[in-house]
Amino acid sequence: MLTSHYSPELFEEIKILGLFNLSTTQEGIKVHSTAAPEAIEAARRLYEKGLITKDDGGYLTTLGHEAAQHAQDLLTILVSERLAS
Template sequence: MRYHPALMDELNLLLHFNLDTTQQGIKVHHDASPGLIEAAARLHEKGLITQPDGGYLTELGRETAEHAQIMLGLLKESTPA
């Protein structure tokens, strides 16, 4: 399985969550890109966020967002300057 644009939208949306607190969520507004709106809905269907337009991370969503942020950090570290 490869990363495709829809999956990349989901990963990018997960990167917007602040993992330093559970008291801060996000809101995907109706004028956001269609890919971002659809990504939020899919993440909600998968049980990763509490609302179809954002909200808060669920326990599984937090774990997934942590992994996404770690992966991004590792890939950025290995990117040549």
Template sequence: MSYTPELVAELEILALFNLDNTLEGLKIHHVAAPSAIAAAQRLNEKGLTTQVDGGYLTSLGLEAARHAQALLTILNVSRKAA
């Protein structure tokens, strides 16, 4: 399995969610990049968000966003340490 551009776009959307406030959602506007709009739709289809244009994280989405953001933190810290 490899990281496809579609998966990376989904990870980028998950990284935008504020994990400190689960009552804060996202709205991907129709003028956003087509890849972001499509990623938001796929996240909704996978049951990770409540709306096709973002919305709120579901419980599974919250778990996925936590993992995605933790991975970004680990990779960014490792890059700075090198």
């Protein structure tokens, strides 16, 4: 497994994707200018990758919704596994 691809920046992007409410397409997020610089940059990268509609949040694109679903599913599994041990 190539762990070099798992940078702190990637984890910040996953954290941003985890903030979205996937039960509706009418709810977005806003990463304020007072947020941590890491969060601001993560939102910008997600926008550049075409996963969100604005560089400071906005809504998920179709691809972004799929990515957020996978990210949130993974986080749920990992938390569940930790609780089960």
